[in-house]
Amino acid sequence: MLRPLALCLLLVAVATVVVVDCAVLTENGMPILWLQTAGQLTDLPIQNDVLVPNPWHYLHCMSLYRLIIAATDPYMGSMGTNANDSPIWGLPLLLGWELTSGRLADPTGASTCGAETGDRMCISTQSWWACVNYYFSVIPFLSAAQQGFFGESVPVQMQVPEGVADYCTTYADCATRFPDLMAKWDAFYQGLKAANVSDASDVEKKDHILGLYWDAHQSSMAASASCSARKASYSATEVGFADSWQNSADFIAAVNFQSNIERSLMFMSPLPSRVLKEGDRAPHIADLSAEENHTLYIFSWMRSMNTILGGTMTRLWRSAMCSIATREKGRALLEQVLLNPGFSTSTFLSLITATASGC
Structure with a gap:
C-alpha cells in the first residue's frame, strides 16, 4: 500500500514542478x-x-x-x-x-x-x-x-x-x-x-x-x-481547447502514432501549462510560451477547418492513411504542422489531398 511518508514527500516534489513556464511532463x-x-x-x-x-x-x-x-x-x-x-x-x-x-x-x-x-x-x-x-x-x-x-x-x-x-x-x-x-x-x-x-x-x-x-x-x-x-x-476558451484536443486525436490515431516516451514528449511538451481563462486568445497569450501558443493556434485551426469543411478534412486524412508507407508520411506531416511554426497550413491541406489520391 502507498505509504503516508511517501505521500508527504510527493507533495513537496509536486510543489517544485507546478509553477513553470511550459508544460511539465x-x-x-x-x-x-x-x-x-x-x-x-x-x-x-x-x-x-x-x-x-x-x-x-x-x-x-x-x-x-x-x-x-x-x-x-x-x-x-x-x-x-x-x-x-x-x-x-x-x-x-x-x-x-x-x-x-x-x-x-x-x-x-x-x-x-x-x-x-x-x-x-x-x-x-x-x-x-x-x-x-x-x-x-x-x-x-x-x-x-x-x-x-x-x-x-x-x-x-x-x-x-x-x-x-x-x-x-x-x-x-x-x-x-x-x-x-x-x-x-x-x-x-x-x-x-x-x-x-x-x-x-x-x-x-x-x-x-x-x-x-x-x-x-x-x-x-x-x-x-x-x-x-x-x-x-470551464471557460469557453478551455472548452474550445478541449474540443480541439479531442479532434487532434483523430489525426494522430489515423497514422498509428507510436506514442512512446520520446515521441509523446515531442507532441505534449507544447500543451498549455495552465487551465485557459476567458480572454485567452492564441497565439497572443502573454504568460504562455511561443510553443504553447502555436500549439493552441494549430489545434484550433484544425478543428475549425474540419468544421467548415463538414468533417471532410478528417475523412480525407483517414482515407490517405491507407498503408504503412502513407502512415509514415502522415506522422512526418503532423510533426511539421504541429511543431514547425513556419510550416504553411495550406501546404498541409494540399499534401493531404495529394496523399489521399494515391490510395
Whole structure:
C-alpha cells in the first residue's frame, strides 16, 4: 500500500514542478511521480482478496499505467529495443500534464480537491479532464486484468467517492455499460498475445498492434462523451481547447502514432501549462510560451477547418492513411504542422489531398 511518508514527500516534489513556464511532463525522464507509484499489484489496496485501487487518487491512477506497461512490455518487442517504446507511455505522460497544469482539480471551486491549497493528489470527479482520463486508465486496466495480464483470476473493483454513481467500477459493469469500448481494449490485449507468436515481420506486427491500440484509444475517446456536462465549469476558451484536443486525436490515431516516451514528449511538451481563462486568445497569450501558443493556434485551426469543411478534412486524412508507407508520411506531416511554426497550413491541406489520391 502507498505509504503516508511517501505521500508527504510527493507533495513537496509536486510543489517544485507546478509553477513553470511550459508544460511539465516528466521527472528524471519518467512521468510525474512515477517512481512513487505501485510497482506490483500488492502495493495497491486489497479488501477480501479483491484489488480495490482508488482511481481518484493520483498515485493510484498512475499506478494503473505502471502495472499495465510492466505487464505488456514482454509483448512489445516489435516496438523497438528501448525500454520506453510502448505506445501506452503516452497515457501516463498525459496524466502527469493534467496534474501539473491544474486540470485534475475541482473546476467548480466547491472543494479543494486537486487545488494547490488542498490535496494535490486528489483527482476531482467534477473535472472534465479527469472524467475523460477514467476511460483511458480504468477501462484499459480492467480489460488487462480480464485478459490475464496480471495473472489468472485477479478480481478488481475500483473505489468510487460517496455520492458518485456515473462511473463503472468492475469489468462486468463497464462491459455492460460500454460493450464496444471494452471489446476494443480486449482486442488490443488479445492482439498483443497473438503478435507475440506470429510469423509476421516486426514492421507488420508493430503497425498491427498500433492499429489495435488506437482503435481502443478512440473508442475510449468516444465513450468519454458522457463527461460533456462537466465542461460547463470551464471557460469557453478551455472548452474550445478541449474540443480541439479531442479532434487532434483523430489525426494522430489515423497514422498509428507510436506514442512512446520520446515521441509523446515531442507532441505534449507544447500543451498549455495552465487551465485557459476567458480572454485567452492564441497565439497572443502573454504568460504562455511561443510553443504553447502555436500549439493552441494549430489545434484550433484544425478543428475549425474540419468544421467548415463538414468533417471532410478528417475523412480525407483517414482515407490517405491507407498503408504503412502513407502512415509514415502522415506522422512526418503532423510533426511539421504541429511543431514547425513556419510550416504553411495550406501546404498541409494540399499534401493531404495529394496523399489521399494515391490510395
